[in-house]
Amino acid sequence: MSLDLGIPTTVSAKSSRPDVGPGLVDRFGRVASDMRLSVIDKCNLRCTYCMPAEGMPWLPKSMLMTIDENTRLVAIGVDLLGVRELRLTGGEPLVRHDLEEIVASIHERCPELSLSLTTNAVGLASRAAKLKAAGLERINVSLDSLHPGIFAQLTRRPMLDQVLAGIDAAKEAGFRPVKINAVLQRDINDHEASDLLAWALAGGNELRFIEHMPLDGDHRWNRTRVVDAAEIRAALETRFRLDPDPAERGGAPAERFEVRPPGAGLDTPALGRVGLISSVTEPFCAACTRTRVTAEGRVMSCLFSHEEFDLLEPLRAGADDEAIAQRWREAMWAKPRAHGSDTVGLTSPEYVQPERSMSAIGG
Ligand code: SAM
Numbered sequence: 001m002s003l004d005l006g007i008p009t010t011v012s013a014k015s016s017r018p019d020v021g022p023g024l025v026d027r028f029g030r031v032a033s034d035m036r037l038s039v040i041d042k043c044n045l046r047c048t049y050c051m052p053a054e055g056m057p058w059l060p061k062s063m064l065m066t067i068d069e070n071t072r073l074v075a076i077g078v079d080l081l082g083v084r085e086l087r088l089t090g091g092e093p094l095v096r097h098d099l100e101e102i103v104a105s106i107h108e109r110c111p112e113l114s115l116s117l118t119t120n121a122v123g124l125a126s127r128a129a130k131l132k133a134a135g136l137e138r139i140n141v142s143l144d145s146l147h148p149g150i151f152a153q154l155t156r157r158p159m160l161d162q163v164l165a166g167i168d169a170a171k172e173a174g175f176r177p178v179k180i181n182a183v184l185q186r187d188i189n190d191h192e193a194s195d196l197l198a199w200a201l202a203g204g205n206e207l208r209f210i211e212h213m214p215l216d217g218d219h220r221w222n223r224t225r226v227v228d229a230a231e232i233r234a235a236l237e238t239r240f241r242l243d244p245d246p247a248e249r250g251g252a253p254a255e256r257f258e259v260r261p262p263g264a265g266l267d268t269p270a271l272g273r274v275g276l277i278s279s280v281t282e283p284f285c286a287a288c289t290r291t292r293v294t295a296e297g298r299v300m301s302c303l304f305s306h307e308e309f310d311l312l313e314p315l316r317a318g319a320d321d322e323a324i325a326q327r328w329r330e331a332m333w334a335k336p337r338a339h340g341s342d343t344v345g346l347t348s349p350e351y352v353q354p355e356r357s358m359s360a361i362g363g
């Protein structure tokens with residue numbers, strides 16, 4: 001098979017995986033080492049781009065992986081499949097009261113693993129120090145507006161104060177920088193791009209804008225409404241100078257820029273950095289190193305996959321580590337070329353949005 005990224009081989013997704021080594025290799029030569037593990041599908045916010053107002057039919061508790069099950073799957077990933085980074089996500093991971101124990105258990109079993117969390121930060125104020133003590137290394141917080149009213153409109157919950165308190169607590173606990181993820185919605189918070197950046201720079205946080213992807217629970221996504229990375233960059237450049245970050249991008253989804261005051265030369269120290277994640281307009285699928293596991297233990301090789309591979313059922317039925325690892329390899333072998341399909345792109349009329357919303361996958 002070819003190891004050139006993004007170049008299709010002739011091997012069919014349906015054919016079983018040939019012997020291409022022990023790692024999570026797919027048909028296009030990509031190797032996944034970056035695991036996203038959803039620990040819960042529930043959330044305490046209802047962001048319009050992610051969930052319907054009424055929420056979702058939540059998984060029953062019996063279907064959520066326990067602390068030991070989460071730890072075992074991560075250990076299989078690390079010991080047998082080459083997983084090197086783990087991000088815990090959801091739904092909202094802080095909705096799990098045993099999140100600190102999940103972190104501690106994984107950290108104890110896999111001390112070398114880089115361990116991070118994506119959260120909306122509601123309730124983080126009282127838990128950030130405990131998460132740090134449990135072994136968490138990094139935190140990303142999602143925050144789309146600095147105005148209480150707009151925040152409440154976007155998330156359908158009036159909780160901006162809690163989020164800001166959570167970010168402060170994370171910094172006090174030693175998480176630096178806290179990365180901030182923002183999604184802009186046209187005519188709602190798209191005027192806030194440069195205010196969000198000014199705020200992030202002042203607080204020493206690193207901001208990344210994510211283009212709105214068709215993974216909303218309401219299935220109302222429309223390409224013409226997406227505030228794209230080029231537009232966001234132009235908005236930021238009305239107030240800041242942006243220069244491509246000379247650091248190697250690697251498999252990182254964000255294109256990073258150094259930020260300087262307008263008119264400053266390259267010899268002026270940067271105020272900080274900003275990232276643009278162009279998931280819709282310039283997808284980074286060819287360099288993707290992700291493998292995702294949902295809260296009920298299903299591997300999704302891509303956010304936009306229509307196929308899922310259950311690991312929890314064999315795990316609960318007593319399968320050994322190698323059998324589970326092999327199923328995980330098969331799941332990743334079938335990873336589509338880009339955005340859930342080998343042939344159809346996100347903006348094509350033939351594109352079919354997956355049934356799962358972002359919250360039910362683990363973003
Ligand atoms: N609840 C946590 C949070 O909001 O950070 C973790 C899960 S959330 C699904 C993970 C990330 O996905 C958040 O940064 C959120 O903004 C992003 N997200 C959710 N739906 C999205 C969509 N349709 N397009 C782009 N990003 C989305």
Ligand code: SF4
Nearest residue numbers: 043047050091120359
């Ligand atoms: Fe909840 Fe995160 Fe989805 Fe917002 S983006 S509804 S906080 S899971």
